[in-house]
Every structure is written in C-alpha cells, then in structure tokens.
Amino acid sequence: MSVQSAAADVDVDLKQLFASLARRWLRTVLVVLVVTGLAFALASLATRHYKAETQVEIVPRESVYTRPASNNSDPDKPILDEQGVATQVQIISSNEILKQVAQKLGLEKLPEFNDALDMSPLSRLLVLVGLKSDPMEIPTEERVLKKMHEKLNVYGVEKTRIIAIEFSSEDPKLAAAIPDGIAAAYIAGQGAAKLESNNAAADFLAPEIADLQRQVKDAEAKVAAYRAQSDLLMGGNNSVLATQQLSELSSELSKVRANRAAAEATADGVRKALQNGGSLDAVPEVLSSDLIQRLRERQVELRTNIADLSTTLLDNHPRIRALKSQLSDLDAQIRSEAQKVMKGLLMQAETAKARENQLVADVNTLKAASAQAGEQQVDLDALQRDAAAKRQQLELYLTNYREAASRQDRKYLPVDARIVSKASVPSEAYFPKIGPIVGAAFAASLLLMAVLTLLQELFSGRAMRPASGGRFEPIDEVAMPATARSEPSGRLEPLIPSEPANHAAETPWPPETISDPEARPDAEPVAETESVPEPEPVVAARPRAVLGEIDIEKAAEKLIASGAARAIFVSPEGDEAAASAILVAREVSDAGLRVLLLDLTASGAASRPMLDSGLFPGITDLLASQAQFSDVIHADLYSDCHVIPVGTADPVRAMRAADRLPIIMQSLTTAYDLVVVECGPADAQGISRLGGDTTEVFLSMLEPDDEVAQAAVKLIESGYPDLTLVTPIGHEPPGTPGRRSAA
Template structure:
C-alpha cells in the first residue's frame, strides 16, 4: 500500500522590516528544490522519523525482529553472497562461494539491524519533484493506515525541521548580537574615556573642530598686544628723537606735544609773558640798572630755568617711557615664542585627538546600528515562518499499489531459476583451480600421492610442529602418505634425492619439503634438506634458524662443507640453507662443486630433499630437477590453475623428467567432501576417528 502527501516550497516570502537580513528565505529555484529532496533522502532524517514512530523494532523493517525468539543472528552476507542473496546460504557454503557464517555479537546485531531497517525504510520512500514548487512524497508499507501515518509524519517533521532551523539561526543571531553589543559598548566607553583622558593630559579644552583652543586664543591676544606695543614704542621713539634733535640744534621744544601739553610749562610761559610785559612798561620809566629792572631780569631768568628744568623732566620721562615700552615689547615677544611652541605641540596632540575621536565615533555608530538590529530581531522572532508547508496530507489508499505475492513468487522463481542456472554454468567455466585426483589424472596423467590438509595454527607456529606434537594427526598422515608413496613407487631402488617443485610461489612447496624431510628424520633415517631456491630461500626461516653461511658460500669455495651443513638436535634433521645471494643462479646449479656436493649427500644420507624455485617463474627449478632421482609436484588445492600446472609438468617432461606424482597442499577437507569430487577425499569425515588432532 502506497500513501502520498505533497509539500509546497513557497516562493512568496513575506518581508518584515530587515528580518530578511538575518534569516533570508529560500529561493525557489531548481537547485533549492533538489537540495530539499536531498534533505528528505538523508539517513539522519530517516533515522529521526523511524525513532519517532518506533520503526526500528518493527519486523516489517528490521530483519532481526522477524527471527524467532532465542535464535542467534548470523553475520550479514558480503561480496558474491550478497549478490546471490536470493539463494539459501547453505547452498553458497556448499559451493564454496561463502565461508561458514558465524554468529553475530550482540553489538554487531544491533548495528546491523539498525542499518538494515534504515535501508529498508529508504527503499520504500519515494520523493518526486517536477518543474513546479510541489514535492510529492510516497511511502509503501504492508498496511494502508501505516503507510499514510508514516508519510504524513515525514512531511510534518520536515516542516518542523525547517521552522526549527530558522528559529535556531535567529536565536544564534540574537545571542551573537548580545555578545557583540556588550563588546561594542565596552569599546565605546573605552574610546570616549581615551578621548577625555588625552584631552586632559594635553590641556585641549575645546573639542576638536569646535573652535580655537586656549593656546590659539592666547596666541591671538599676544599678537594684538605686541602689535600695539610695537606701535607705541615706535611713536615714543619718534618723539624722543625729535626732542633730541631740537636740543642739539637749539630749536624750541614748545612744538613737542608733551611740552606743549604740560600745564606747568604753560603756567611758566604765562608768567614769563607777564614779566616781559612788565619789563617793557618799566623800561620806559627806569634805566637798565634800576633795581626794579634788575629784579625783573632775575625773575625772568628764574622762570626760564624752571622751564628748562621742566622740559628736561619731560625728556627724561619720554626716555623712561621708551625704555619701558621696549622692555614690554621684549617681554611680549618672549611670551609669544613660548605660546607658539606650546601651540605646535598642541597641533600635534590635536591630530592624535582627532584620530581618537574618529575611533570613538565609529564605535558609537556601529553600536547604535547593531542595537537597532538587535531590537528588530527580538521583536520579529515570533513571525518567522518555514519555507515549506504541507498542501496535501496523505489518506489511507483504497487499493494496494502492487500485485499479490503469488504473482511475484511465480515470476521470481522463473527468473531466479534462469539466473541460477546461468550463474552455475558461469562459475563452473571460470573455476580453473585443481581440486580432485580425477582432474589431475585427466589433465596431467599423474597419480595423486597425498592430500595435505590446511592447518589453522596460532601465529608463529610452523606447520612441521604437527609432526612433533601430533604424530597421529591428519597432517602427519598425509606426509606419511607422501613418504610411503615415494618408497613404493621405487620398490627396487628407492629414490635417494627427491625434489619438491610447484608451478608458482605460495603453493606450500617449502612446507611440504620441510615436513617430508622431518618425517623421514623422525623415522630413523639420515636426512639432508637442501634449499635450492636461490632467489627466495626460506628453509632456515621455516625451521626457525638464524644462519651466517650457506650453500652459496660453499660453492664459491669460501666455506667448508661441515661449516655450511646444519644439524637440528630436536628433530635430528640435517639441512643446508642459503644465506648469501648470487648474481647467476644458473651457473651455481650447473657448477661441478654442487654436483660433488650431491654425490657426497647420496653417499652419506638415506634421503636428500631438495626445495627448488617455482617452475613457471624461473628456470632454476628445471636445472635443480636434473639433480634429483624423483620429483614431487605440489598443487595448491583450489588455487593452482590448470594451465599453470599443465605447463610446469610439460617443462619437466621436455627435459626427460617424469614427476613421481602430485601432492595437494592446503586442502579444505570439509569443502572437498561437500563438493563430492568423486575421489577418496570425500570420505574424510568418516576417517576422522583414526586421527588424533
């Protein structure tokens, strides 16, 4: 059942004052609609809806909730198994396409159930947008009421998320404005305090740009006073110079304003005039020597002396005034110079003051703007609206949206049958790995001597420890089968030198060589294990030995034979490792000294096991095969491809060597028995009672 609801991305955004500057509405373009659809498809949104509706515990969505009570969930399918999820897991395990699934831990099960429920929820949600502003939501569920309830809740929670997001942004903006306003208020107070402090420190009383300062006013007044004083000094000096010239030339000083204005002079002149008048009147009556005439002349002389004395006093007064005026001019000039110096300092201080005032004014304006914005934001938080609204709620559908399960089952069975058959044929064609004795005999014409099982050991434990610790194990029995097969294969003349070869690296060649040599040594035979893999020697590492010399040094004549042959007292095995590198392995394998070594080994040991390089990788393996009596060819079960094995055996046959047989390494006997390849390996589970693991 599929229920549908519709959302409208409203392009008509009401604008209230400057609220859009804080929380702008979404533009109704294609990119915005695609973004809204992506938000509806997000896993976090789905998880919140499912939590709200309790769908994580719903068996329709969580596969673990459908399991019977008490059943432990198995680990989820991966890789090919996930692609073939329509097939039972037991089939895939039997075919080797999947390992045996292990039970999931409780924490893994909870996480898997949650992820599976989310994936199922997302697969049932349909979101469709077209060229309009409408987004259509559809949800499919097994019940009509449930489908309508889920899709309506998706729409409601999405609209709520839009509104909450806007309110959250508005709230965060308000908090940011509060913090910013507090910081700006402190900045304004500090800036204004700095202006006042600077003005006081530099005696700048008048505000900057508001008029002249005290220094300017003082300078102007001093300039005026100095101009007046200089004018007065010049005037006084001019009068004094005139008086002095008149005194020097004997001229009359009555023309001098100060003399003419003197009341004493005027009185004395009047008295003198009166005496002259009397003298003129008496001169007609008396003679020159008359006492009265002499008395008049004495009085006249006395008056003239007084006039001269008064004039001298006036001249002295002028001189004193000139000196006083000159002193005053000098004092004004000094005072003016001091004021000028202070004015220069004040000018420099005013530059800094104006800078401080500008900073204070800028902070004040920014504070006022943010304060106005903060008030608008606080007032308009209640009118924030979401950009999306529900225009059509879902109702329970009247008819199912998909055909019945029988039709699906029939179609699915037919499709899966065809796909399964095709896949089986494809896997069979792609699988080139050798697994059974019949395949080996048909492809290579060689018998299978043994199947060495895969060991699951602790890290760092060498496989040959199975021979020492568990001599009756399946692994020991497989090595015993190799040893017995070699003996029976040459009953008249058992081989003294056996080479263990393989097609490619990592096929278990060295492990089988070491195990075969160790088994023979534990059977009271004198055994020498020789490492002839000159490129990647590994015998000494497999035995856990650290060496300082080896085969390369012996062949080069740098060491004696007894110095390079090592003896392991625990196993009784002698082995000849490789320590150094050689630039030409071919020359070393063809050297007479190596052949002498092999002759010595044949004469002194019951069995010599050679570990060689892979045949398909380098030519060293073919040269080493010429030193041996028999060659064991190792095939890694399920991994060694038919072409590689066929080509490697053909290389040996081209140089006249027929391998003694094939040894399968790292065999998974459980899978081997499940595949039922038709060889003796399928009876492994019936033979387990004979092994002591």
C-alpha cells in the first residue's frame, strides 16, 4: 500500500543529549576518580629517572702563532659545515667511545645497565616459558652498550656548532658523570687521531725528502751539463748570447738604413736646388755650414751698402758697380759650397749603404745561430723546470716535516673541540612528573566518559527528535495507568490517541476513563460523551463485502510476499482482538524472518501472552529515557519473535517525548525484517505517526459488528483504502504453550 512515511528527517536534541551528562554524573565521577587514583599510584611508584647534559663546541683551537703557514691565509674559514657536525654526532655516539666510558665507570656491574645481574622472578619465569629472551645469551658488553644507547641522546644544536650530549639514569650522579665521560673520551680520541695523523705524516715525509734531495741534485746536474754541451752562453736579461747579439745588430741595421735614407734625401734636395737655380736657404745642411753662413752675412752687408749708396749715387757709379760685382762673387762661392755639401751627403749615403750591407750579412749569420740556440734553449728550459719543480716540492716537504717533527717532539696537537658546559648533578627527576600525569589522566578520563555518555545517548535514540518543519504533530498526553501490576477493571485509554476532542462525536466508541483515579491524582476527570446514534444496518455488511476477510496464515503470507517492513494492527474490539497481531508475528517469525512486536495498547494485552508474568521495561521506559533498546527488547516464550511491552515508566512523562516515536520506529525497522505494532482501538491520526515505506495496515476483527464497521469506514476514508481485515478465529489463544521456546 502507499502510505505517507512517518519517519521524517531527525535532528539531535542537544538539551536532551547534554542532560544525560547530568543524569549519569555519579558514574562519571567514580570512573574519573578511579582512573586518577590509579595514575597517581603508578606515578608515585614508578622509578625516578634523572637527566643531565654536556655541551661540546666544535671550534678551531690552533693559536694564530702556531698555526701552519698553509692555514694562515684564511684563519676565519669554518672547519665544519652541517654535514660535518652531523658526522661528529655519530662519532660521539659510537660504540668505541661508549665502551671506553663503560669500562672507566664500571657500568657492567650495575643492574641498570646489565639485566642479568638482578632479574626479577617474573622476568625469570618469562624467560623459562620463552616469552622473553635470556639476557645471558647476549655478551655483557653488548648488553651494556644497548642500554647506553637507549638512555643516550646526542644531537647538534640548531644553527650552531655545539653538540649536546644528553643522558638519563636512575642515579643522578651517574646521569652527570656519563655525558662528561663521553665528552672527555671524544676529545681524547680526537687528540689521539691527530697525533696518529701527525706521526704518520712525519714517517712518510722523512724518506720522501731524502729521495727528493737526490732527484733535485740529479736534475740540476743535467741542466749544467746540457748548457756546457750546447755552448749556450747567457747574455743580459737571462737570454742566449746569439739572440742578444741578433737583437743588437737588428737595432744598428735599422739606424744605418735610416741615416742612409736621410743622406740621400738631403743630397737630392741640394742637387735639385742647384740645378733649378733655386734658393738654398730651405736646405738645413747648407745653412748649417759655417762658411756659407759667413758668406751669407757678407752678402747681406754688401746689399745694405748698395742700398745706402743708391740713395746718392746712380747705378753706373763705380762704387755701386764694384759692390754688385762682389755680390755676384759671393753667390758663386755659396753655390760652390753647396755643391761640396751635396758631395759630402752623397759620400755619407754611400758609406751607410756599405755598412748596411755588412750588417745584413751579420744578421743573417746570427739568425741561423739564434735558431739553433732556441732549440737548445727549449730542451734546457724543460730540464730547468723539472729541477725547479722538484726543488719546490722538496722545500714544501722540508717545511711540513719540520712542523710535524716539532709537534711530535713537543706533543702539541690542539683538538678542534672543547667542552663549553659540563653536566651538573640533577636534583629533580625528569620522569615521572606526577602533577602532569595525574592532570592528564583526570582530563582524559573525564573527556572519555563524557564522550561515551553522549555516544550512548545518541545510539539509544533518546537524544533524537524530528527535524523542525516535519509532518508530525505532537502527540497529546493521554490517560494511562501508572502501573500494570494488576488487571484493569475496565478498558484503559490506548497509547496511540484517538481523534481530537472536536471529533469525539464521530467516534464509534466512548472515550475510556482511568480505572484507578488515585493513579493520577493530578489528572482531570474525563467527561462522558453523549451516545452516538446507531449506524444504518447496511454499513454492517461493508467490511466483509468490500474488503474481504483473511485468517492468520493468509495475513502472514501477504506480509512475506509484499516484503513489508511494518505491519500496523488496529483492534477496535479491545484486548481480545489483539491476538491477531501476536499470531501473525509468530507466524512470520516461524518463516525465518526477524520479527519484533511493539505493544502500544494501554493494558499491555499484546505483550502479556508473550512474556512471563511480571513487570518488564518497555516503550514507556524508552520514551522516558529510563532504559535503552537492549533493556526493553524481550524474547517471546513460544517463538523466535521479539517483543517490546508497554513498560513500567510514568505514562505522562513518556507521552511528553512521544514525538520520538517515529525515530524509534525507524531504528527498529533498520534492525528487524518486520515490525508488528499493536495499536489497540486507535484511529487514522494515531497510526499515521507509525507508518512509513512498505507499511501494511490490518484491522483485527472478532465479529463483524457495527463497531468494527465504523472503524473500517473511518480508516478507509482517512487515507487507508488498502485496509485488510484479519481474524484470529480458529487459532489457539496466543498464550497457549505448544510452540518451541525462543532461542
């Protein structure tokens, strides 16, 4: 059938959720106190451990006055980088250094480092049964080293060249002595390594120096012999004599050629001046002649006299004619002297040319000699370089050997490390810290109990409520008996309420009243309603004619075939008709399905035949948050079916949380294949809160009377057209033994 789902989206009721913390405060306090006490006891009884730390700085210890000459160039250069510091950390924590410290302090005699000295009976028993390795099978030295490694922590301080050596022990004095011993052993080991390296260097250099001295002597002898054999005479500037002479002759040849060219050019200029009758004043060599200079002076004097006489005498005057004649003689003498100068220049050019030819011949001769000397010089330079390299190596070896021998004799080998902070004897144990341990245990246990309480409340469903805006109306509080200890004298009001008060006139049966008025002293008396007119006779035949009627087996087969998850039974005829729900639930359970019957009747008529006589927690206890699912689900005495009875909680308090009923139905549907709900004389509004997907609605009928007809019509008109009539007639009462007991 198609029924609106009654299980809407759900929200967490935070008020109800956190109220569970207050309800279970005593359990939480007890658990927290027990855990805190245990933590305090364990911390107080635990063995005290002390920790101390020694710091070693990796820094050059060589003085500027004793530092080797090869290291003086960059004295501020760091000796170790990050990887170098990490290497020193591994050296400090090496077995070799730890062995020295263990032997010096006698750690193999202490039970803290040697498990075999003081084994407890429990440890011996574990060794005997094979659950623990026998420490005697391990060498004593290895046992001690293993314990030391467990208690030792060596690390480099970040962004520094300081190494921290940290050690923990049960003895505070030993906790300080061991890291100091490790640091001292490390520095002593570094010094021993340097001494060994220095001695090895001195032992290596001594024979090497003797060999190099012999090689240097042989190399220099070869240089001298080759120089004498090749007749390579050295001139100035450490060059071969032939090369030096060639250079000098080349320079002289250049000068001779320049002089010859200058003489020829000057002679050619004088010749052209004499031939063309030009002035000889432009020729420097002519003017530089003393005779020509005196003739020029006399010539200037005559011209001055002629000019003076020309002012008073005519040109034909004897005196003027005599002066002009002398002037002509002077010009002839000057030209004659110029020719002599020209001849001297030509002679000078000839001499320079002869010298030039001689120099060219000498240069050519020296070129051949210089080429041969160059080849010989190459071989000589190779011999000299070899001798110089060996001598340089010999001098370096001699310097290093003197330094190594001096340090070896004086035993001065500073280690590039120093202890900057020695370990002090700790006065306070680093473990256990009683305060933090107890505080952490208290906080952790308190938090864990709070989380467990909240999770328990969530999983029980008591902290869930329908989401706001859902389709469920709040269920009205109904009058229910405060207890089910005795049979009621009359019919009680069902857990699922009937129509609201404004529809009371249409209900085919009168509202029930509380049989025991003292059970609810605060409840108002329920007014009796007026009698309802008799329905028309034609309606009495409607259920059988329209809906049909099936027995218990058919109803069970219908539920199994349809795969329904919920089956809602309405019993308008009272408690006797509730037998249909019990019989159908048992029939489906016998078919192999997981079935649960939920009793929502006021009198518990559906659950009493399935349980022993007595009081059992049920749905009211679950709604009132007084029980969990595991407390309210019981096994049927005569089948594999499970049942949730009405319960023993206050119905008024339970009805205040009735809006959680759809959530409970959702949880039960998830856990069981079929949930059978016996609602008693409920109406359509009441069962609408219990429906969901794949829900079947049944009307239990003993006799087809008017009461049943009116209830069927009402349900059909309210949206349940697929209503099914089922009758228990012909079956044994549900409380009759005869079925197998539940597992």
